Amino acid sequence: MVAGAVLAREAGVSLRTIRRDIATLQAMGADIDAEAGVGYALRPGFLLPPLSFTEEELHALVIGAEWVSRQTDAALAEAVRNALAKIDSVLTPTLRPALDDSSFYVASGPPSVATRFDLAQCRRAMREQRKMRVVYREESGGTSERIVWPIMLGFDGSGRSFAAWCEREAGYCIFDAERVVDMTLLVEHYPGSRRQLVKAWRAVAERLCAQRVR
Numbered sequence: 564m565v566a567g568a569v570l571a572r573e574a575g576v577s578l579r580t581i582r583r584d585i586a587t588l589q590a591m592g593a594d595i596d597a598e599a600g601v602g603y604a605l606r607p608g609f610l611l612p613p614l615s616f617t618e619e620e621l622h623a624l625v626i627g628a629e630w631v632s633r634q635t636d637a638a639l640a641e642a643v644r645n646a647l648a649k650i651d652s653v654l655t656p657t658l659r660p661a662l663d664d665s666s667f668y669v670a671s672g673p674p675s676v677a678t679r680f681d682l683a684q685c686r687r688a689m690r691e692q693r694k695m696r697v698v699y700r701e702e703s704g705g706t707s708e709r710i711v712w713p714i715m716l717g718f719d720g721s722g723r724s725f726a727a728w729c730e731r732e733a734g735y736c737i738f739d740a741e742r743v744v745d746m747t748l749l750v751e752h753y754p755g756s757r758r759q760l761v762k763a764w765r766a767v768a769e770r771l772c773a774q775r776v777r
Contacts, residue, residue, distance in 0.1 A: 564602035616654070621661040624650065634718060636683040680740035684748050685725055688713045692752050695727075698745040699738060706744055707731070712753035714760045726764055728753070735764045 567585075571578045585603055589595050594606040616624075628647055632640040651662055688695050697709050711727035723740035 564604045566602040618661045638683055679745050680743040681746060685713050688748055689757060692757050694749040694751050694753050696747040696749055697743060700742040700744055714757050735767055
């Protein structure tokens with residue numbers, strides 16, 4: 564048997580949390596012996612239930628995977644293939660054909676014009692909360708150089724865009740990927756939390772939409 568205090572220390576949680584989680588596992592069918600003042604023991608033979616999907620859920624996964632593999636970058640496409648392989652390994656024989664269903668088609672979406680926008684680099688900037696230097700083609704035809712804090716990617720048909728805090732504008736902007744002339748990932752990190760910046764940007768966007776409705 565393992566004492567609850569030992570489990571709590573190794574998991575970095577409270578003893579109360581351990582007791583609650585053990586009770587949850589027992590309710591799920593785990594054959595766990597619990598002896599007050601002694602600890603817990605998992606009897607042999609218990610396995611967690613396998614992942615269970617309906618055919619519709621698998622079709623949704625296939626369509627989503629096809630879209631990601633054709634519309635994004637090579638790293639995400641590889642991640643999708645790995646994820647599907649892991650799902651395939653735990654499916655029952657009767658459901659496995661649904662994952663290999665070829666009745667769906669998602670078209671590829673390469674940029675329609677030449678662009679220097681690097682999707683993988685932008686994703687890295689978002690993940691590591693790093694600033695980017697972007698040379699951007701304005702609607703007037705000229706170009707401007709900006710330091711931006713990328714917070715979100717957007718996909719609209721075959722088009723791509725990204726939302727960012729722009730230091731030059733001192734506000735949130737949406738940049739069209741096709742108008743990126745050059746981009747450089749900087750060493751400097753932007754402050755705060757990206758998730759909080761996304762929330763703030765959405766609040767601004769909703770307020771502007773509400774103003775338009777009036």
